[in-house]
Amino acid sequence: MSIAFLFPGQGSQVPGMLHELPDHPVIRQTFAEAGEILGLDVLTLDSEEKLQSTISVQLCLLVSEVAAAKVLLQEGVKPEMAAGHSVGAFAAAVIAGAMDFPSALTTVRRRAELMEQAYPEGYGMGVVTGLKQDKVLRLTANAFSEDQPVYPANLNAEDQVTLAGDKRGIEYVLELAKQEGARKAFLLPVSVPSHCELLQGVSEELAAELEKVTFKNPSIPCLSNSTARALRKGEDIRNDLAVSIARPVKWHEATLLMKEMGANLFLEMPPGRVLTDLASAAVPSVRSLSLSESGMKSAVLLGKRYRNG
Amino acid sequence: MINEATEERSWTTSRDKKAKKILQVSRLAEDKILPAEKMVEALEMLISPGDRVVLEGDNQKQASFLSHVLTQVDPQKVNQLHMIMSSISRPEHLDIFEYGIAEKIDFAYAGQQSLRVAQMLEDGKLKMGEIHTYLELFGRLFIDLIPNVALIAADQGDVNGNLYTGANTEETPTIVEAAAFKDGIVIAQVNELVDELPRVDIPGSWIDFVVVADKPYQLEPLFTRDPRHITDLQVLMAMMTIRGVYERHQVQSLNHGIGYNTAAIELLLPTYGKSLGLKGKICRHWALNPHPTLIPAIESGWVESIHCFGGEVGMEQYVAARPDVFFTGRDGSLRSNRAMSQVAGQYAVDLFVGSTLQMDRDGNSSTVTSGRLAGFGGAPNMGHDPRGRRHSTPAWLDMRTSNDELARGRKLVVQMVETFQKGNEPVFVESMDAVKVGREANLATAPVMIYGDDLTHVVTEEGIAYLYKSDSVEERRQALSAVAGVTPIGLQHDTKQTTALRDKGLVAFPEDLGINRTEAKRSLLAAKSVEEIVDWSKGLYNPPASFRSW
Incomplete structure (x- = not known):
């Protein structure tokens, strides 16, 4: 016990x-x-x-x-x-x-x-639910660019991942995730891109x-x-x-x-x-x-x- | 001439070593009985660094007191142990590696600890021997993994070391045999010490020490499936299996993997099976744990015999009251034996049916998923064609596909899967996670549960693929993809070929088997809840609290 x-x-x-x-x-x-x-x-x-x-x-x-x-x-x-x-x-x-x-x-x-x-502005976090972790990690890695960096931040559940980085980069991944059938994908009211490089x-x-x-x-x-x-x-x-x-x-x-x-x-x-x-x-x-x-x-x-x- | 240069050697080194240790520890014991509070001290004397130690972690029964004691020994005194275990199931089984007591492990199954095994292997905290099937591991106990020490569990013991292992005998006789007759030290934890045992499962002369545990050994109900969770789709697949496999090939002896699919088959025998007039013709002899869902079939006279790997919590009274069907001792209680039942399930039955999480286009299947190293226990023993088999049965002979005079039969190896798992994950995939896991963990071979070339039938909600009938790899793949639905493998199917495959008997859809999809309803189940199983058992089945909802 x-x-x-x-x-x-x-x-x-x-x-x-x-x-x-x-x-x-x-x-x-x-x-x-x-x-x-x-x-x-x-x-x-x-x-x-x-x-x-x-x-x-x-x-x-x-x-x-x-x-x-x-x-x-x-x-x-x-x-x-x-x-x-x-x-x-x-x-x-x-x-x-x-x-x-x-x-x-x-x-x-x-x-x-x-x-x-x-990071005073332009950065933040987002969340994707209802899509398998592996898939979100793949989407995020593919979407990464030097001027709009985006990373996986919290691997909370098999089907819940938060993202951190440049807001535009995050929004791009959120859009891709929706197309792949994510249940929810949205920006969080957070201004710090935590848990990433x-x-x-x-x-x-x-x-x-x-x-x-x-x-x-x-x-x-x-x-x-x-x-x-x-x-x-x-x-x-x-x-x-x-x-x-x-x-x-x-x-x-x-x-x-x-x-x-x-x-x-x-x-x-x-x-x-x-x-x-x-x-x-x-x-x-x-x-x-x-x-x-x-x-x-x-x-x-x-x-x-x-x-x- | 004897070579005079040969030095006199001792032929009793391990016997002498054991005698010395026993003598040393006997001052802590009274006869063979060691007090629980002296066990840490005793193990520190009895176990040497580098020893091969079998710790009884079975599929069901766990020597939980001894595993706890083992975590408390001083790693300065006891270290570098080579553990040999059927099942890595308790936290202590891996704690001993974190504490520097054990170093290497050979095992068969680690379902309850599969993430931690993978992590510790990656971190270099555990050296992996090999992942085995049960029979391979048992076999190696007598060849190159002969134990120095065996730590085992029994229900009761007496002062002479005789043991009663009861319904959950499981691995105990095999482990003790390997250790006791090769000068290994055998220590048994018992739930209680008694004057007279109900029966002797292990003779006292094979046992060195007995300790009364502070708590009864851990035992989990693993083979109870609540019929409430069986779906209409599973009923459909069960109907197809009864008609298209059991009836067609006259399957008389078999093993069922545990799951809702197989529970559905068990519960359809007294209803749907009866309506087909199959009673007495199929499913007469079983190598199987005492599944509660088989009770209605037993009660309606379908089942002639069942030999069990282990027991099942709550089935004790029922089994004891049905000695015509189960193997029981003179005291009336179940005698299980995993090694014997695995041999029976490998060599002596017509058919194995199980399920999987992933299958590739060639029918290879695995339940291994990313980041977990679980092993498969007994499924690969029963889920393969033992090519050394000689005796024939109608079903075995029915697998012959040529008229060659030397043609032999085959074990029926059946996988029953819905094309998608929970969470909308396809079962039929291009490449199994197991391949990646095997590579990442540096395993010598990918952790495949059942190889495609052993597989004879695949049953899905779409239909049955009779893979054993195919003439070529290409035809086999087409037959499999024809029942793989809209998974990546199913989408590769060339629908123009479907008719030819059906005509040739390589694929059957429900309608080909005379099954109307709309008739596949839960109402066909002989029992639709655990409560109804209790009724069938005339109150003899006593389900664990977690399965009681009334």
Whole structure:
């Protein structure tokens, strides 16, 4: 019986997300700790207006996910593995004990600043669903050009791939995908072309930033974004957090791997249910639950039942 | 003259080595019984670096306590192990490679761990021996993969080491035989220690140590298919198979791969099969796991005998109550044996029918998909023509296509596939993913499940291709493409040839077999739900909780 904690990435944020977390001493304490490090009240970060900035978004996700996971740990629900999607990987590293929360806060803030400054306009992301991964990868590779670069960014499911790059390049692939019979193909309201070569510079600066942080071997394996491997060494996690910003996120493969590693309950930290839906589709035999949707109480009850299995 | 320079050599080196280890460990044990909490220590003494270790991971039964203990040994003491396993099915089976305890693996099936196997091979964390069929792997246990240590699982044991392995005997006798008689060390985990066993499946003198596991060994229901999920299209294909293959060739003995297609056949025998007057004429003898969907056919008197590879969760009471049909012990419970049943399914049955995910124009098929290394277990043993066969049966003889005095018969090897899988992926393709996977993983041969030249029939929703009748490669390809629908292979079909192929008997459509497509309905199934199977069994079948919906 193994529980996997899932930590969502950008796109899962909703206004008021921190206010919606349950009133729990561990959560209040996490907010206070974050506020002290960041020099602000974190509860001011989750307004609709503030969430226009990727900096607030990434910080809110980190705080929300770490706070909720700490509650679960305190209630006795212990995971055997952790996986975070994109910025979610920082929360996973914190909960697995690879890096401390203050370092994660300052690194994520820096990561978000670097991303925001990288491509002021003309770039973004898109998503294709209902077309097999292989096919989308082929279309994207064929459509690539130096002046309108486009790359696969998140390999989320067998039939869901996001793209990153020059908006014109993305739109061209979206058009091709529709012709090939994609169910949906559209631009995402995102201005940063994450998880592709265009962020190589950001990746290098982030690597320098992460060098200043102490990493320890995690108490449970963390799933890599860039290779879909289970990472058991602090150094490997440090490296993955840096390089993955400029490489595709192999989420689908990581989900399948967690099942093979023995996961039989996925618990997705708030906000949202994006990863729960992906897990249910990829491995229907494994129970998946979103804390946002089902609440902390259900997660604790179910988690304990699976622990005692 | 004896060469005087020859030094006196010892002929008992492995026996001596074993005796030394047993003596060392016996201080932890009381008679043959080792306490669970001493097992890590015991394994560290009993297993040497580089040993060939068979860990019982069967298709169904898993020595889950011993595999867990093995992950806890000190890699400084126990390392470079060469693992030999039928089935890589549990996370620990690969954890031992991550921890530096094991180094190399020879196996037959890795369906539950196929992504991780591929990843670890790519990362150099695991050295691949070979991917085998079950019988090849069992055979090699007696030739060049003779085990130094066997870690096995049984239901019950006694203080003398006698074991009761019950319905899920599976691989145990084969593994123990290979180790025990070649000075290997045999350690058995048991669910419980008892004074008197219901029957002795393995004699105590073959066993070195017994440990009572903290939890019963892991066992998953793998052969239960809920009839609710059988579609009208599968009913149609099952009708075609009964008429166009079983009846036509008088198939009396057979093996069914597990799936909804074959479940549909099993459930049509007492209804559609009966209406054709086939009872007693076909499907009398089986090499098969105890499929719950066969219960209606057994109850209506179709089935004379079934020999099983393994058991099936929930079938225990039913099987025990039908000893005229199943192989059972004096205690009444099922005796399964994978090696014996595989031999039976390879050499002694008329027909194998299975399914696949991909097939190329020459009829080669594979279930291997990108990024996964799964192996095939038993399907290739049963899904091929054993060319050494001598005994004849009507179906085997019916495969002869020439009047040559030396002409021999053939095993019927049938693939039943819908032309498209779920997700609108064509089954019939130009090149199988298996070819690419084999290349990327540096396998000596591409992981083909069933070779095209062994295949005699292909059944799709379009019709049946009687491949064994073809005179040439070209004709064979035309027959296959005629039933391949609108897949890339089907679209290559020259429709002008269809009539000639039908006239020559190389292709049959439902109407050629007297089957009306509109009559192919689920209502023909003898049981349409698990609940109805329970009714057929007179309450003796006890389905696992996950299959209970009432």
